[in-house]
Amino acid sequence: MRKLLFLLLVGLQSVYAQQTLLLDTYGSYNSTGVRRQVADAFFYGGLIDTSQINRSLANLNQRNTFGLQMGLNAQWQTPWLVSKDSKKWGSSFRWVLGAGFYQYAGLQFSKDLFGLVFRGGLPYAGDTLDLSNLRAEAAIFSKIGFGIFNPETKSSFLLHLVSVQQQLGASIQKGTWLQDQSTAQIDLALNGKAAIIASAAKTFGVALDIDYRFGASDSTDNQQQFQLLIQNLGVARSAQTTTYQLDGALAYGGYSLAAWQQTSLEELTSGFLDSLGYQQSVGPSWVLLPAQIRLSKTLAWDSPQRLEAYYGAQFMLRQTYTPLIYAGAQLKVKKAWHTGLGMAYGGFGGLRLQAYSAFRFKRSELLLRSDNIALQNGASLYLQFRCDF
Amino acid sequence: MKQMRCLRILIIALSFFSCKKEATRWQTDWLLPVLNDTLSLAHLYNDSTLVTSNNQIDINLSRTLLDLSLSDIVKIPDTAITQQYQSNFTVNNVTPGFVFVNNVKVHELDLGDIQLKKVRVLSGQIQLKVYNPLNTGVMYQIELPGVSKNGQVFIQNYTVPPGTVQHPTVATENINLSGYDIDLSGQQGLEFNQLQSKLTLKTDPSGETVSIYNNQVFKFEASFKNLRFDYAKGYFGSALIAGQEQFTLPYLDKITSGNIALPDLSLDLQIENGFKMALRTQIESLNATNTQGQAISLSAPSIGPSMYLAPAVGTWNSLQPSTLTLHFDQNNSNIKSYLENLGAFQQVSYQLQANPWGNTAAGHDEAFAHSRLRLKVSAQMPMALSADGLTLQDTFALNLKQDLSKSHITGATVVLNATNAFPLACDLVLYFMKDGQILHTVVADAQLASALMGQIDPADGLLKKKSKIQIVLPPALVADIQDLNEIAVTATFATTDPNTGLAVQQHIQANAFLALQLQLQLQTQIRP
Numbered sequence: 001m002r003k004l005l006f007l008l009l010v011g012l013q014s015v016y017a018q019q020t021l022l023l024d025t026y027g028s029y030n031s032t033g034v035r036r037q038v039a040d041a042f043f044y045g046g047l048i049d050t051s052q053i054n055r056s057l058a059n060l061n062q063r064n065t066f067g068l069q070m071g072l073n074a075q076w077q078t079p080w081l082v083s084k085d086s087k088k089w090g091s092s093f094r095w096v097l098g099a100g101f102y103q104y105a106g107l108q109f110s111k112d113l114f115g116l117v118f119r120g121g122l123p124y125a126g127d128t129l130d131l132s133n134l135r136a137e138a139a140i141f142s143k144i145g146f147g148i149f150n151p152e153t154k155s156s157f158l159l160h161l162v163s164v165q166q167q168l169g170a171s172i173q174k175g176t177w178l179q180d181q182s183t184a185q186i187d188l189a190l191n192g193k194a195a196i197i198a199s200a201a202k203t204f205g206v207a208l209d210i211d212y213r214f215g216a217s218d219s220t221d222n223q224q225q226f227q228l229l230i231q232n233l234g235v236a237r238s239a240q241t242t243t244y245q246l247d248g249a250l251a252y253g254g255y256s257l258a259a260w261q262q263t264s265l266e267e268l269t270s271g272f273l274d275s276l277g278y279q280q281s282v283g284p285s286w287v288l289l290p291a292q293i294r295l296s297k298t299l300a301w302d303s304p305q306r307l308e309a310y311y312g313a314q315f316m317l318r319q320t321y322t323p324l325i326y327a328g329a330q331l332k333v334k335k336a337w338h339t340g341l342g343m344a345y346g347g348f349g350g351l352r353l354q355a356y357s358a359f360r361f362k363r364s365e366l367l368l369r370s371d372n373i374a375l376q377n378g379a380s381l382y383l384q385f386r387c388d389f
Numbered sequence: 390m391k392q393m394r395c396l397r398i399l400i401i402a403l404s405f406f407s408c409k410k411e412a413t414r415w416q417t418d419w420l421l422p423v424l425n426d427t428l429s430l431a432h433l434y435n436d437s438t439l440v441t442s443n444n445q446i447d448i449n450l451s452r453t454l455l456d457l458s459l460s461d462i463v464k465i466p467d468t469a470i471t472q473q474y475q476s477n478f479t480v481n482n483v484t485p486g487f488v489f490v491n492n493v494k495v496h497e498l499d500l501g502d503i504q505l506k507k508v509r510v511l512s513g514q515i516q517l518k519v520y521n522p523l524n525t526g527v528m529y530q531i532e533l534p535g536v537s538k539n540g541q542v543f544i545q546n547y548t549v550p551p552g553t554v555q556h557p558t559v560a561t562e563n564i565n566l567s568g569y570d571i572d573l574s575g576q577q578g579l580e581f582n583q584l585q586s587k588l589t590l591k592t593d594p595s596g597e598t599v600s601i602y603n604n605q606v607f608k609f610e611a612s613f614k615n616l617r618f619d620y621a622k623g624y625f626g627s628a629l630i631a632g633q634e635q636f637t638l639p640y641l642d643k644i645t646s647g648n649i650a651l652p653d654l655s656l657d658l659q660i661e662n663g664f665k666m667a668l669r670t671q672i673e674s675l676n677a678t679n680t681q682g683q684a685i686s687l688s689a690p691s692i693g694p695s696m697y698l699a700p701a702v703g704t705w706n707s708l709q710p711s712t713l714t715l716h717f718d719q720n721n722s723n724i725k726s727y728l729e730n731l732g733a734f735q736q737v738s739y740q741l742q743a744n745p746w747g748n749t750a751a752g753h754d755e756a757f758a759h760s761r762l763r764l765k766v767s768a769q770m771p772m773a774l775s776a777d778g779l780t781l782q783d784t785f786a787l788n789l790k791q792d793l794s795k796s797h798i799t800g801a802t803v804v805l806n807a808t809n810a811f812p813l814a815c816d817l818v819l820y821f822m823k824d825g826q827i828l829h830t831v832v833a834d835a836q837l838a839s840a841l842m843g844q845i846d847p848a849d850g851l852l853k854k855k856s857k858i859q860i861v862l863p864p865a866l867v868a869d870i871q872d873l874n875e876i877a878v879t880a881t882f883a884t885t886d887p888n889t890g891l892a893v894q895q896h897i898q899a900n901a902f903l904a905l906q907l908q909l910q911l912q913t914q915i916r917p
Contacts, residue, residue, distance in 0.1 A: 120419045184421070257428070260424065
C-alpha cells in the first residue's frame with residue numbers, strides 16, 4: 001500500500017498536463033439482527049457484553065446475515081491519449097492506471113448457531129439447536145492494472161492483475177446440536193465443507209473494472225444519465241487450496257475410566273473427527289472474485305434542478321450478499337455543496353437511512369456518504385475524492 | 390499546494406484503517422461430559438474371586454507368592470564339550486574312504502551337588518562345530534550315545550571341505566534339542582552327570598589320496614545352550630532357597646487415616662511340593678505395613694519353626710503333590726488385628742530346602758513337567774466392613790496449560806452425578822498443589838450418599854441412592870491452574886447407620902455398583 005501511494009504521489013508531482021486522481025475508500029459492516037456493539041468489538045476490541053448478546057439474540061430470525069466490506073480503490077487518469085491520431089477511436093481515450101485493496105466477509109447463520117457461539121452450550125442443554133444453512137465467505141485481495149477511459153463520457157475499462165491473500169468458503173448444509181440436560185451427552189451431526197486459501201498459497205488472477213455511462217449525454221437537461229459499474233469481475237487460480245469435509249454424527253457422553261487411562265487426548269480428538277467423517281485434502285482450485293455490479297442514476301453538479309431524485313441497485317457475486325437497493329433525494333444546498341438523504345435495503349442488513357454530502361472545490365471534489373447514518377446494526381462510511389491537476 | 394491538499398486527504402482516508410487496541414472477548418458457558426462409568430467390585434479386585442452368597446458378596450482372595458518349576462530347581466548351565474583327534478605320527482597314502490578315527494569320550498558335567506541320571510529337554514539347542522585341517526574332504530559323524538529322541542540316538546553327519554592346519558574348514562549347525570532324552574548315567578548306567586560323545590572320521594570316498602600329519606587336529610565342539618527340562622531324575626541336591634516376597638494389596642496403599650473393622654475371618658498359607666523329593670519349609674515371618682508406617686507381624690505357632698513335606702507321589706499324569714496348609718484364625722493368631730492394620734505392603738520371609746536329610750532316596754528324586762513348588766496365600770471372607778472416617782488419598786499429576794491471552798477457562802464446576810449401591814458414604818476434598826505445597830483446597834458441596842440412605846429399586850432389588858455433588862473451582866484457582874502440577878483427591882468413607890449415626894459393619898450387596906457421571910461446567914472467555 002505504501003508503495004502504491006508513493007507511486008501515486010510521484011505521478012502527481014511529475015505530470016502537469018490535465019489528469020485526474022480518483023480515490024475511493026469505504027468501510028461498511030451490517031447485519032440483519034446482530035447489534036452494532038457486537039460487531040464493533042471485533043473491529044475495535046473490548047468485551048462483548050452479555051446484554052448485547054442477549055439483545056442481538058432477541059433480534060435474530062432463524063436465518064441471519066452479517067457482512068463486512070472494506071476497500072481502497074485508486075485511479076490515475078493520465079493525460080496520455082491512447083492514440084494521437086484523431087481519426088482513430090483511440091484518440092477519444094486516455095490511459096488510466098488503477099490499484100486497489102479489498103476485503104469481503106459475509107456470513108449467513110442461524111439464530112441457534114449465534115447463541116451457541118456467543119453463549120455456549122450450557123444455556124441450551126435440553127434444546128435441539130439448528131446449525132444448518134451456515135455459509136461463510138471471505139476474501140482479501142489486492143489488484144493493480146491499467147486501462148482506458150473516455151474523458152467525455154467518464155466511461156472506463158481496466159484490466160487488473162489480482163493477488164488473493166486469503167479466501168474462505170465454508171458451509172454447513174445440515175447440522176444439529178443436542179445436549180442432554182441430565183447426562184450432558186452431546187449429539188452433534190454435521191454435513192458441511194470448507195475451502196481455505198492461506199496467504200502463502202500464491203493465488204493470482206485477473207479482473208475487469210468497467211465503468212459505463214449511458215443515457216443522456218448531457219446531464220444538465222432533464223434527461224437522466226446512468227452508470228453501470230462493474231468492479232473486480234474476474235477469477236484467480238490457487239495452487240494450494242485446503243478443503244475440509246464433514247459428514248457424520250457424534251454422540252459423546254463421556255468416557256469410562258479405562259478409556260481415560262488408556263487413551264490419549266489426541267486419540268480421543270481423532271476419534272471425534274472420525275465419527276464426524278472428517279476429511280482433508282489439498283489441491284489447486286479456481287476462485288471467483290467477489291465482483292460488485294452497480295446500476296445507478298448519476299447526479300451531475302451542473303444539473304439545473306435544486307431537488308433531484310437518485311436511486312440504484314447493487315449486486316455482488318456472493319451467496320452471502322443480498323442485492324442492495326437504495327433511493328433518495330438530493331438537495332443542492334449551494335453550488336459547491338450537494339447533499340442527499342435516502343433509504344437503503346439489502347446487502348447485509350435491512351432498511352436503513354442513507355445520507356451523503358458532496359463538496360466541490362476549484363479542482364477537486366469530495367464526497368462523504370454513509371449507508372447507515374442511524375448506526376443500526378452496523379456502520380458505513382464511504383469517502384470519494386477526485387482531484388484534477 | 391494542490392499536491393499537499395491531496396496528500397492531507399489521503400492521510401485522512403487511511404486513518405479509517407485504525408488499529409485494534411484491545412482483545413475482542415466474550416463469556417460462554419459450557420457443559421462437558423467427562424466420565425461415564427459404572428464401577429463394580431470386578432474393577433477393584435480383578436485378581437480375586439467374588440462369590441455371591443445370600444445376596445451378599447464373599448471375597449475369595451488367592452495369591453500365589455512363589456511358583457518354582459523344574460527349570461528353577463534343576464539347571465544345566467550352558468556347557469561346551471569338545472572331542473578331538475590328533476595323530477601321533479604321519480600317515481602317508483591315506484586312500485579315499487578310509488576311516489581313521491572311531492572314539493567314544495565321556496564328559497563330566499559340573500552341577501554342584503545335583504546328581505542327574507536322566508533329563509528330558511523341554512527347550513534348548515545344541516550348536517555343533519567341526520574343524521577339518523586335511524587337504525581333502527572329511528566325513529564327520531558325531532554321535533551322542535546317551536542323547537535320543539523316540540529311541541533314535543543323536544547322530545549328525547557332515548562332509549567338510551578340505552582345509553589346512555592354519556585355516557581348517559569349519560562347519561557349524563544349530564540343532565533344536567526339544568523332546569530329546571539325555572541319559573547321564575554313563576556307559577554302565579550307574580554314574581551321574583556323564584555325557585558321552587563318539588567321533589568317527591572318514592576321508593572323502595571320491596577325494597584324493599592324502600597324508601595325515603601329526604600337527605593336524607580334527608575336532609568337534611558341541612555347545613548346549615538354554616536347556617530347560619520337563620523331566621529329571623537323580624538327586625536334586627539340598628540347596629537352600631531363602632527369600633522375601635513382597636506384594637501390595639490394592640487400594641490399601643491409598644488409605645491415609647481412619648479405621649476399618651472387618652468381620653471374623655481366616656487366612657491360609659499353603660506350601661505345595663510337586664517334586665518327588667523331601668522338602669523342608671519354614672515361614673520365618675509375615676509382616677504388613679500400612680501407609681502411616683505402622684507395621685504388624687503375624688503371630689502364630691506355625692510362624693518360625695521348620696516343617697517337612699513328604700515327596701509327591703505318582704508319575705506324569707498321576708502326580709499328586711504333597712501339601713502343607715498353615716491356617717490362621719482368631720483362635721491361633723492375631724490375624725484380625727493383622728488385617729485391620731490395613732497393611733498395603735505385605736512381606737513374607739521363607740526358607741525352602743530340598744532333601745534336608747541328603748540323598749536318602751539313592752538318586753531317585755523325580756520331577757515332571759507340571760511339578761511345582763508353590764507358596765500360596767488364600768483368604769475367604771464376607772465382604773463386610775465397618776468404616777469410620779476411612780480416608781483414601783491419591784495424588785495425580787496435573788498438567789493443564791492455558792494462555793490467558795487466548796481463549797481460556799475462567800471458572801469451572803465439577804458436577805458428579807452418582808448412583809451408589811454400596812453401604813458407604815463418601816466426602817470428597819480436592820487439594821491443588823504446586824511442587825507438593827497446597828495452594829487451593831476445594832470441598833465438595835455434598836456427600837456421596839450411602840445406599841443405606843436410599844430405597845430398594847424394584848428393577849434389580851438393590852438398595853441404592855442417587856447423589857449430585859458439585860465441586861466449585863473458584864476463579865482464583867482457575868487463574869492459577871497453569872502453575873499447578875499436582876492434585877490430591879481425598880475420599881473419606883463411613884458406613885454410618887442412618888438411624889443411629891454410628892459406624893456399623895455393613896455387608897456389600899451382591900451386584901453392588903457405583904455409577905458415575907462426571908461433568909464439567911466451564912465458564913470460558915473466548916478470544917478469537
